[in-house]
Amino acid sequence: MxxxxxxxxxxxxxxxxxxxxxxxxxxxxxxxxxxxxxxxxxxxxxxxxPIPQPEPVVAVRTAPLGVRPHLFRRALAALDAHGRAVEHHDRIAIADFAAASSEPRFHLIDLIDGSSTSMLVAHGSGSDPRHTGWLQRFSNIPDSNATSEGAYLTSNYYVGKHGRSQRLIGLDPTNNNALDRAIVVHGAWYSNQQTLQRLGKLGRSQGCFAVGESNLQAVFDVLGEGRMIYAAKV
The missing domain is CATH 1.20.5 (Single alpha-helices involved in coiled-coils or other helix-helix interfaces)
Known part of the structure; x- marks a missing residue:
């Protein structure tokens, strides 16, 4: 057991x-x-x-040859004031409407290396009713056909009655109707060198920045979208 x-x-x-x-x-x-x-x-x-690369800092503070210093300083001040709205600060355009339409008064400026290119640009018929070749006044009123003063932001491209064009957004109270007024950059026959040789002045736009047809692509290449155009008469 x-x-x-x-x-x-x-x-x-x-x-x-x-x-x-x-x-x-x-x-x-x-x-x-x-x-x-x-x-x-x-x-x-x-x-x-990826860490986004910082936008190049504006290095040029002296007006390039052919650009009036006071106007250039005004343009840089506008670029600083609208810094957040303007995506790219490396290049700008300045339209000097104190000069006659017979002069190359539309300046494309590289603010990094200081180089610049100048070309003809028309002003609006409402800014020069008697077609003197000189801008007499600015206006932001719809249907005025006048050029507006101030800083513009280059926007998107489209194809319209003037061919490929670029919309502009007005950044100041003096031009904030630009989009509604269809104020754009486009090419036009009346801004070509041949018109200047024949008339001694350019034709007039309806307030748009109309450059010579052969110069349009150069403007698009330099400015692209998200840069500033400054228009003034000082």
């Missing part, structure tokens, strides 16, 4: 030992499974976001 009891106890001990060993053996397997599932469900490592 004692022998049987001892044998039974021994068998119970072996079973208990086996169960303990089995449970110990199961734990690493569950841990591995949990780790595998966790590895599958875990999000991928974050991807580094």
């Amino acid at each position: 004692d022998y049987l009891f001892g044998a039974t106890a021994s068998r119970r001990g072996l079973l208990k030992t086996a169960l303990i060993a089995g449970s110990v053996a199961v734990i690493p397997g569950c841990a591995r499974k949990a780790a595998e599932v966790s590895g599958i469900d875990s999000p991928p490592p974050p991807v580094a976001t």
